[in-house]
Amino acid sequence: MKKRAAITLALAAAAALVAENAMSADPIELFTEMVPVFTHDRCANCHGGVDPHAESGPLADTHDGGIIPQGGTCADSGCHTQTDDSNPQHRWMTAALHHSFGGKSARELCDMQSPIAQRMQAPEDYYHHLNSDLLIDLAFVGRSGGANPSAQPSPPPMRKDDFLKAARAWLDAGAGCGSWAGTITRKEKLGASYTYPLAGMPPPSSVTVTENAERDMTLDRRDGVSTVNIRQGGRSNLTQVMHTTGPNGPCEITTTSMSTWTGRDAAQPGGVPVVRPGPGAPPGVVARGGLHVQINPDGSYVISFTTPEERTTTAETGHATTDCGPCHR
């Protein structure tokens, strides 16, 4: 008797809206790493927060050293003595108004600096400015534009080498202000069918195994939110045929065990139901995980993502038939 296992693939649809976590690395998020420095007094004061020449207006009396006449320098009056007015690269000065940092959001600051970083002959110029500008160096040790007051101003809330690492990551990612949008599709397949002799039983006793499984995952990312859709399922079928001798002579005992499973995402404790991704799909949940993009200086990159928690249901059935006649005890 020849048995043929009917192989069907049970697929269950599952979907989940995956909330981005802190690992997500859109260019705007890479830039945002640097923002606490840009908006700190050590940077923001000279970038639009203080006007030492203003005698009226919103920036009047914002300079601790008093009003400085137009064209005058603080070094002449014994302030900002750690700068070098004879060297244009090291001269104490405030930034141009269009480089003002004050009161700007991360996005506004990024929109300001991205064209500069991309316009320069190479991102290295931007990096060189951050790394080599004397006023920036002084700011990181808590010096106000090179001033040497008795009261020590606080430095930015990030060490300079960490700040430079953040800048490097942003520049390597293209120095943009956007976010990644796109898809990942991941198809997994497993299949096997084989027969082997049944140990301890006379030929042609045998075991036939057929297994088949598939898992399709799609991650779709738009506006910083990833939606994961998973379809998966599988079946295994094991048929054991024993040839033996019964009361009426040679006979056959056939046992079949079948395992069928389907899977879907599992609701997270406290998860928030989200819209169904399509007709027939079960409700998803807000789950842990998200998408992380890391771009290295040589352009190689790593995309990593975390899929939602999943739950599988496996149904196992067994069946035995024989033509050996009734069992007698």
Added chain:
Amino acid sequence: MNSSDTTELTWDPRHFTIRCPSNFTQDAAGGNLIDCDIFDPPRQPRLKGTMTRTIMNHEDAADPQSWLSVSPVGNSRADDGSSIPVVVTTTWDFVLVE
């Protein structure tokens, strides 16, 4: 004679990685291929590629590459215990949206 049983299992979130290296030796015989361009904003400002992997067992890579290799389905043969390969095909395509 018939029997039946049902089992439910919960699986922790899985973390997967896609790597587009600057250099990669293709392994067509082993079923391991990558086709992608490195990120180059002026020339190739997108992340796009295809990766095919044949997982012979779930410990053959530093990162897990297959969910099926640890799923309810058997991933080793019942007769000799050898691994049943899982073929994983991953495609990706991302662009920066300002």
